[in-house]
Amino acid sequence: xxxxxxxxxxxxxxxxxxxxxxxxxxxxxxxxxxxxxxxxxxxxxxxxxxxxxxxxxxxxxxxxxxxxxxxxxxxxxxxxxxxxxxxxxxxxxxx
Numbered sequence: 001x002x003x004x005x006x007x008x009x010x011x012x013x014x015x016x017x018x019x020x021x022x023x024x025x026x027x028x029x030x031x032x033x034x035x036x037x038x039x040x041x042x043x044x045x046x047x048x049x050x051x052x053x054x055x056x057x058x059x060x061x062x063x064x065x066x067x068x069x070x071x072x073x074x075x076x077x078x079x080x081x082x083x084x085x086x087x088x089x090x091x092x093x094x095x
Contacts, residue, residue, distance in 0.1 A: 004032045005039035009046070055090055 010027040014020070033039040 004034065005036050007031050007033070007039050007043045007046075059086060059090075 006029075008027040008029045011024045013022045013024055031042060033042065
């Protein structure tokens with residue numbers, strides 16, 4: 001059996017004075033990765049106060065919009081207006 005790496009999100013109740021540590025509820029995620037590096041990259045993407053995730057969501061929203069005429073299918077050509085739209089969406093989400 002080959003190794004896999006999983007990334008979980010959990011909430012833990014901590015009372016250090018009482019030396020009490022308890023995981024609450026059911027952990028979320030459990031995404032599997034082939035390498036430790038990929039698992040850490042994913043963990044970093046979801047743990048930066050939500051801004052990384054907001055950035056990804058903003059870009060996806062632009063690329064998935066019905067009017068993404070500013071982008072070529074392979075994204076090698078992106079119009080200036082598409083970049084401005086992405087910048088403005090990111091500013092709103094990370095403000």
